Amino acid sequence: MKLADTRQDRPVMLAIAGDSAAGKTTLTDGLVEALGAHRITSLCVDDYHRYDREERKGLPFTALHPDCNYVTIMEQHLQLLATGQPILKPVYDHSTGLLGRPELIEPTEFVIVEGLLPLSTKLACACFDVTVYLDPPEEIRRDWKVKRDTSKRGYTPEAVLTEMDKREPESEAFIRPQRAAADIVVRFAPVPERDDPPSTPLSAELMLRPTIRHPDLTSVFSEVDSAAMHLKLLRDHDGRPVDALHVHGHAAREDSLVLEKAIWSAMKTDTEFPPSLGVLGDAARSDPLAITQLLLLYHLLDDRT
Amino acid sequence: MKLADTRQDRPVMLAIAGDSAAGKTTLTDGLVEALGAHRITSLCVDDYHRYDREERKGLPFTALHPDCNYVTIMEQHLQLLATGQPILKPVYDHSTGLLGRPELIEPTEFVIVEGLLPLSTKLACACFDVTVYLDPPEEIRRDWKVKRDTSKRGYTPEAVLTEMDKREPESEAFIRPQRAAADIVVRFAPVPERDDPPSTPLSAELMLRPTIRHPDLTSVFSEVDSAAMHLKLLRDHDGRPVDALHVHGHAAREDSLVLEKAIWSAMKTDTEFPPSLGVLGDAARSDPLAITQLLLLYHLLDDRT
Numbered sequence: 027m028k029l030a031d032t033r034q035d036r037p038v039m040l041a042i043a044g045d046s047a048a049g050k051t052t053l054t055d056g057l058v059e060a061l062g063a064h065r066i067t068s069l070c071v072d073d074y075h076r077y078d079r080e081e082r083k084g085l086p087f088t089a090l091h092p093d094c095n096y097v098t099i100m101e102q103h104l105q106l107l108a109t110g111q112p113i114l115k116p117v118y119d120h121s122t123g124l125l126g127r128p129e130l131i132e133p134t135e136f137v138i139v140e141g142l143l144p145l146s147t148k149l150a151c152a153c154f155d156v157t158v159y160l161d162p163p164e165e166i167r168r169d170w171k172v173k174r175d176t177s178k179r180g181y182t183p184e185a186v187l188t189e190m191d192k193r194e195p196e197s198e199a200f201i202r203p204q205r206a207a208a209d210i211v212v213r214f215a216p217v218p219e220r221d222d223p224p225s226t227p228l229s230a231e232l233m234l235r236p237t238i239r240h241p242d243l244t245s246v247f248s249e250v251d252s253a254a255m256h257l258k259l260l261r262d263h264d265g266r267p268v269d270a271l272h273v274h275g276h277a278a279r280e281d282s283l284v285l286e287k288a289i290w291s292a293m294k295t296d297t298e299f300p301p302s303l304g305v306l307g308d309a310a311r312s313d314p315l316a317i318t319q320l321l322l323l324y325h326l327l328d329d330r331t
Numbered sequence: 332m333k334l335a336d337t338r339q340d341r342p343v344m345l346a347i348a349g350d351s352a353a354g355k356t357t358l359t360d361g362l363v364e365a366l367g368a369h370r371i372t373s374l375c376v377d378d379y380h381r382y383d384r385e386e387r388k389g390l391p392f393t394a395l396h397p398d399c400n401y402v403t404i405m406e407q408h409l410q411l412l413a414t415g416q417p418i419l420k421p422v423y424d425h426s427t428g429l430l431g432r433p434e435l436i437e438p439t440e441f442v443i444v445e446g447l448l449p450l451s452t453k454l455a456c457a458c459f460d461v462t463v464y465l466d467p468p469e470e471i472r473r474d475w476k477v478k479r480d481t482s483k484r485g486y487t488p489e490a491v492l493t494e495m496d497k498r499e500p501e502s503e504a505f506i507r508p509q510r511a512a513a514d515i516v517v518r519f520a521p522v523p524e525r526d527d528p529p530s531t532p533l534s535a536e537l538m539l540r541p542t543i544r545h546p547d548l549t550s551v552f553s554e555v556d557s558a559a560m561h562l563k564l565l566r567d568h569d570g571r572p573v574d575a576l577h578v579h580g581h582a583a584r585e586d587s588l589v590l591e592k593a594i595w596s597a598m599k600t601d602t603e604f605p606p607s608l609g610v611l612g613d614a615a616r617s618d619p620l621a622i623t624q625l626l627l628l629y630h631l632l633d634d635r636t
Binding site: 076078096098099102106111112113114116124125126127128130 | 381383401403404407411416417418419429430431433435
């Protein structure tokens with residue numbers, strides 16, 4: 027039947043928006059490895075930069091500004107991917123700061139689109155089945171950004187912090203407003219007023235908005251230590267009701283496993299629990315990250331069926 | 332009114348297909364200059380090469396082969412332009428043989444798409460209002476190609492001729508079949524069995540297919556020397572009826588002017604006759620070229636109204 031075919035050819039589209047070094051790639055990588063590159067395609071919309079690093083030096087705005095990006099072309103490409111069509115995506119090389127030869131992207135079953143501005147326009151938002159905003163506390167993000175940009179992009183710590191200060195008004199104006207467009211807001215942070223050892227993973231606070239259907243996890247929370255893991259009905263900053271799922275970094279491994287298994291079984295999949303979940307860049311592991319990724323996997327697979 | 336607006340935002344699309352060095356750029360340049368870059372956008376679909384020059388060396392086909400080009404992306408971009416939308420076009424640099432940073436193309440009132448394969452698929456053809464195929468005799472094209480590729484692209488004459496021989500099976504298989512999809516087939520050639528001085532411009536033979544409405548020129552031909560300029564009903568190679576317009580290179584200037592003015596007045600435009608028409612790359616001028624360009628201008632402006 028024509029209609030069914032058309033639907034089947036369309037990928038499930040997941041957006042992961044957030045400021046520079048908010049953890050988008052770490053979150054994405056575990057999902058791509060879990061499903062396999064033959065099933066999932068990931069791309070970064072920071073490739074839609076209109077100017078290279080040299081050209082940006084003479085401009086009155088930073089790379090965060092919509093005017094510094096081909097936003098219309100990004101929207102067009104998101105629409106094409108959402109309807110199952112290939113795109114010739116521009117390529118920005120973070121190590122050289124140059125724009126280069128574009129690459130062909132053909133959508134598979136699932137497409138993850140991460141970057142600074144994937145939820146910055148109404149038309150872009152409409153292309154996604156599930157939308158995520160990464161919202162770490164600024165001091166955590168500063169740490170992450172300094173670590174990454176000094177080790178992988180060849181900057182000095184001072185240069186990174188100066189650049190962050192310069193970008194702050196545009197983070198405020200263009201990046202953070204995307205939080206409002208997210209079905210799930212993810213915040214990795216230490217638990218305030220606790221003196222956990224430094225090796226304790228960050229906790230995850232997941233704001234699950236009723237804009238999409240989340241798995242029913244209420245039964246899980248009667249079995250686990252409610253101080254370490256709980257679901258709480260509250261109002262978001264903007265007053266909207268939301269389910270807040272807290273997974274503390276100090277949660278016991280067995281409690282985390284109960285929750286992981288509950289989400290996994292809600293998926294009704296017959297594949298193995300993917301070992302890539304929760305893996306941090308430096309070979310450490312985080313249960314709060316694993317649970318966040320599992321929840322996103324749930325939404326990807328749920329939209330597929 | 333919504334419908335009228337939508338139509339108005341769509342450009343008139345003209346395709347100029349033909350083999351390498353068939354005269355596509357010369358024909359295009361006069362039109363772009365006549366209408367002005369603010370009204371007309373031109374692009375070359377040879378930019379959709381999938382591989383750079385170095386990569387092509389290891390491949391069993393040449394740049395003419397559809398597999399050597401992102402044909403699906405070309406089709407997609409032609410559809411976007413035809414519906415008035417911008418594209419981020421790939422860029423192939425003929426001087427270095429490298430693929431580079433893509434460029435934004437925003438359609439204006441008129442879009443000319445020239446290149447090796449703009450009419451190579453049904454979907455691509457459907458994007459155009461007027462389609463042209465340039466069909467010079469092979470010996471003329473060899474001369475043009477050697478001249479251009481040695482002066483502008485740094486090749487030796489031997490290398491150019493070897494490459495042409497290598498490309499011949501793919502010219503046969505993929506380039507020349509596009510002739511069948513053209514509304515107008517243009518052949519610049521010397522008049523056979525005449526001993527014109529070498530400075531005589533090449534004659535133009537324009538096959539005007541009844542697939543689009545051409546201007547009524549019948550009255551013109553009673554006024555001019557019919558040996559130098561005439562319209563003849565004949566059958567094309569493929570047996571289809573066609574009007575063949577011959578403009579000989581030795582035609583008298585005043586006869587050419589009668590025809591030029593007749594086409595110009597059929598356009599009902601109040602602008603000046605554009606001096607860029609008929610200009611050859613080397614500052615020479617050709618009335619047969621001017622008349623060919625005028626006829627294309629007629630079709631562009633006629634489709635606009």
